[in-house]
Amino acid sequence: MATHTESVQPDPYTPDGLAQLLADEPAYRRDQVAEWLAKGIDDPAEMTNLSKDLRARLAEQMPARPRVLKVSESDGGLTRKVLLECGTAGAAEAVESVLMLYPATGDRSARAGSTARAGRATVCISTQAGCAMGCPFCATGQAGFRRQLTVGETVRQVTVMQRLLAGSDGAGELGSAGLPDGVPDYVTNVVFMGMGEPLANLDVTLEAVRWLHGPFGLSARSITVSTIGLVPGIVKLAELDLPITLAISLHAPDDDLRDDLVPANRQHPLAEVFGAARHYLQSTGRRVSFEYVMIDGVNTTLEQAASLRQLLATHMPSGSAHVNLIPMNPTPAVPWTAPSISDQRAFARVLDDGGISTTIRANRGNDIDAACGQLYANYQMASGRMLPAAVGAADRIAQR
Template sequence: MGNIKDLSLAQIKDYLVRMNEPPYRALQVARWVFQRGCLSWEEMTDLPKELRAELKEQFSLTGVTLWQKQVSRRGDTVKYLLGLGDGQAVEAVFMRHRYGRTVCVSSQVGCRMGCLFCASTIGGLVRNLSPGEMYDQVMVAQRDAGERVSHVVLMGTGEPLENYEQVMVFLEHLTAPYGLHLSWRHITISTCGVVPGILRLAERRLPLTLAVSLHAPNDELRSRLVPVNRRYPLKELMAACREYVRLTRRRLTFEYVLLDGVNDSVSCARELAYLVRGLLCHVNLIPANPVPDRPFVAPSPPERVAVFKRVLERAGVKVTMRRELGADIDAACGQLRRRVLGLYG
């Protein structure tokens, strides 16, 4: 039995037409499933009883089970451990911001990118998540919070551009009128620098935000911290970023996690400013969050962060500082990781 949220609207329509149902039934089903988050076929009262019975036999209405919930001390962040049908589990995070309600979604079970400071890559990659498993992360958070989700960031466990096709189906549902109808401008995809995926995404010219995890201003350091750089070095990555901006006319975000004594020097800041010069972008600085089994910490004293930021600003680079939420429940940047459901049950 498959999760009906794994299907595109066209696939739902094809299935219903093969059952001799009129095509408009697809939109009826989609609104119940993607917009209202219905968890019972019996609730779909505008569908014939026989059709509901058939759909119930063929499809489930969710692909995840809420296994554990943690709330930050300030109450503005909630982390969910969600069990999957194969016994694996992923984490998703709900955050309350002044500008809206955001869900941080995982796109894979585990991650193979190997970034040294990130918990998500511990244990490696198990598999890609399906569109329904990603969508259900949003629906669980929205249902639990009782608040409408306004923003989605693909910044949880996994590399979204290595799960490109499934992510695109997920975003189709997320932005569609039959779904949550989110604005594309309220969606962010984060990548550690998978160049073919960046170029593929650029060709679609979607008005979403692309965040590139940079974390180092030169190949020697970046290849150590972000191993994918050995495959797609900075020259290729920056060329892809410039092509992305050219095709989409969208401003890029460069994520830069500051690691004490590693990539937080004034010389690194100057190199970074030179690297991004002339590009429509801004740099988002993130003091490192603690991760078990990882030796990295945030710059000390904290004033080093302000110095790094000032160097970039004086070079004309637009800079923001990440407002971290949920560090006390391991829900901040770099702290989400693959979980095995059996460890908790």
């Protein structure tokens, strides 16, 4: 299967692409176009401070805006999954991104120490069409890898959501529900946790982070990049010299189990992953987050919780790590489920008692397949078959 990257058109979301598009124009034109793009205006016809001739030329030369194929809403409108078609004929792919809204809580004018929290609008974006990592509990990973996304295709997922929040989506193609009270009308956070492994599309991920922090204007601390532990990519991410959040997916407290749950562990075992995490901590001063999908009967015994606690205590300085426990999201083609709530809490207590900051993530968007590991599930799972990778991993684990 071809895995080419689209396209021959210059990508205006990269410095080189923008320079190529405007090679014959005064330098200030680059700033003008970049400013429009950062506002979410990616149709040259709407760039009103450009000449009519330049707008017409850019309309021919710039990649087309991603086409919205479908919008699904969940959680009373707080979670919205958008299916986008990126690319042109011969390279068009359907990719998914998710908007998660968190209304403000408490009295923001209250004195220091209050529990008030500002509203957030977080966009979870994809970096690849499909995924090649093959984690057996993840529906996205079983859909297969089709191609890399470009920088423009990656960051335009954010600007699509920006249009939704600003109410500037024209015919209302991005969903019918209005914004709940206490939710900002602009994107506040971006997480690279959608389809694909961000550090397997490394150059695009790095350039997208630069664009989001630069022209788009997000604080580096509002950007999170998630990885299953591709060590060379973590090192490159540290070289950005930006305090973005690094989230590493562990999912197991030992190499034997992680080899089955995260096949990339065979190339980058836990000791190597933790070495890269410490390097990132030292380079950026940022606490590292560790993701841990909780799979009943696989990785959630109290003994495994103790092993995870010891693993983190051995490899990470005190207070430098946070664990996000993620209850397994149900997927028809995967023979696993989340443990009971009481078992989840018991697992978390073992970590908390060891002084490790721990949260149990509240799943969002389960009913529209927008939760962690579910993206693109509908398209590959309709047959009702169990995924071979999931069955094989389950058999190996059961035989231990």
